[in-house]
Amino acid sequence: MNTLIRAVRPWGQALSDVTIVAGEAGGKITGVEPHDPDRAVPADVTVVEGRGRLLLPSFSDVHVHLDSTRIGLPFREHTGGPGVWTMMMNDRQNWRNAEVPLQDRVNDTLGRMIARGTTRVRSYAQVDVDCRLERFDAVAAAKEKFAGQASVDIIAFPQAGLLLEEGTVELMEEALKAGANVMGGIDPCTLDRDPAKHLDIVFGLAEKYQVPIDIHLHEPGELGVFSTDLILERTRALGMQGKVTMSHAYQLGSVNEATTRRLIDAFAELDVSLASVAPSAAGQLPIPLLTEAGVRLGLGEDGQRDYWSPYGNTDMLDRTWQLAFTHGFRKDELIEHCLAIATIGGASILDPGATRLKDTAHRPGVEVGDPAELLLVDGETVASTVMDRGKDRTVIHAGRVVADQLELV
Numbered sequence: 001m002n003t004l005i006r007a008v009r010p011w012g013q014a015l016s017d018v019t020i021v022a023g024e025a026g027g028k029i030t031g032v033e034p035h036d037p038d039r040a041v042p043a044d045v046t047v048v049e050g051r052g053r054l055l056l057p058s059f060s061d062v063h064v065h066l067d068s069t070r071i072g073l074p075f076r077e078h079t080g081g082p083g084v085w086t087m088m089m090n091d092r093q094n095w096r097n098a099e100v101p102l103q104d105r106v107n108d109t110l111g112r113m114i115a116r117g118t119t120r121v122r123s124y125a126q127v128d129v130d131c132r133l134e135r136f137d138a139v140a141a142a143k144e145k146f147a148g149q150a151s152v153d154i155i156a157f158p159q160a161g162l163l164l165e166e167g168t169v170e171l172m173e174e175a176l177k178a179g180a181n182v183m184g185g186i187d188p189c190t191l192d193r194d195p196a197k198h199l200d201i202v203f204g205l206a207e208k209y210q211v212p213i214d215i216h217l218h219e220p221g222e223l224g225v226f227s228t229d230l231i232l233e234r235t236r237a238l239g240m241q242g243k244v245t246m247s248h249a250y251q252l253g254s255v256n257e258a259t260t261r262r263l264i265d266a267f268a269e270l271d272v273s274l275a276s277v278a279p280s281a282a283g284q285l286p287i288p289l290l291t292e293a294g295v296r297l298g299l300g301e302d303g304q305r306d307y308w309s310p311y312g313n314t315d316m317l318d319r320t321w322q323l324a325f326t327h328g329f330r331k332d333e334l335i336e337h338c339l340a341i342a343t344i345g346g347a348s349i350l351d352p353g354a355t356r357l358k359d360t361a362h363r364p365g366v367e368v369g370d371p372a373e374l375l376l377v378d379g380e381t382v383a384s385t386v387m388d389r390g391k392d393r394t395v396i397h398a399g400r401v402v403a404d405q406l407e408l409v
């Protein structure tokens with residue numbers, strides 16, 4: 001099925017008519033031409049009216065916890081305490097008692113994400129001795145339900161560590177057998193307190209099931225660098241270049257300039273990617289330096305108004321604004337680059353063979369041959385769209401309109 005998107009501005013540039021084609025293997029952009037108001041449209045071509053809106057790649061949320069969401073439910077007082085274990089126990093005590101069943105919450109949250117422009121997702125699914133595979137099954141069911149509207153990868157995530165509760169490793173392996181796409185890890189030193197054993201399990205299961213790795217790293221300063229060096233060492237030794245993502249890792253730039261440069265160079269050499277949730281934290285690795293070095297960097301919303309945090313609203317355009325704000329960006333190029341990270345940057349984490357951002361001025365994803373994963377949104381310029389976060393949106397997945405005006409179609 002061919003579709004003509006009429007009168008849109010790719011990345012805010014000149015008014016254009018864009019042709020896309022849908023297909024079983026995913027849609028593609030087949031033509032980008034100057035807008036012609038008198039262009040003849042064949043009867044078998046579907047027309048999407050751009051109305052002068054911006055045409056952007058759709059969002060890629062590469063760090064979201066669909067299994068802990070409270071989106072759409074009454075706002076509740078935050079009851080978590082400090083530290084990962086305390087927060088995890090607070091979640092464990094509350095997640096079953098929400099006002100509606102888990103599956104409904106997961107489905108509603110993913111549907112809202114799609115309607116706001118996210119068509120590529122990497123979600124965590126907590127696996128532990130308390131929930132076993134219940135939370136994984138809920139995310140897997142949502143992935144199947146929305147298969148025609150978004151692509152979803154699932155991380156088997158040991159939120160409670162791998163070594164603290166007997167039976168966790170066996171459950172992680174069950175999740176991988178059941179179809180988890182990614183092997184997760186978390187804070188090898190501060191949570192499990194045995195980094196070598198923790199990482200041996202993470203890399204061992206990833207190698208056994210031939211899946212990539214995503215490691216949550218909240219560890220501060222030099223301790224975070226220590227864990228990172230162990231991860232880099234295993235990546236190199238096992239030939240897992242291009243298959244490892246570091247999530248959060250928000251203090252790796254806090255030690256000194258030499259360490260910052262060394263880590264960025266190592267990430268580039270081993271093709272280790274980074275997933276940010278745009279925290280308001282000092283000591284983050286500089287975004288321009290990461291991009292210039294060729295490090296893949298993506299963005300995610302983390303929790304969605306859950307038992308960990310009251311933040312998150314399913315809108316990656318809001319999180320893009322937050323990424324620009326927390327890094328103090330004011331220049332249009334850098335604000336636009338944040339949007340490139342939230343779209344194409346994340347897509348390159350999900351598929352290391354996809355287009356990668358070359359520098360802070362690179363704006364790919366809306367040219368002939370690119371995947372038809374697209375978002376139309378109102379705005380004067382790309383930077384103003386990030387600031388204003390318009391609501392006039394049309395979302396395209398695999399060459400087909402899947403949402404319009406913040407509603408699924």
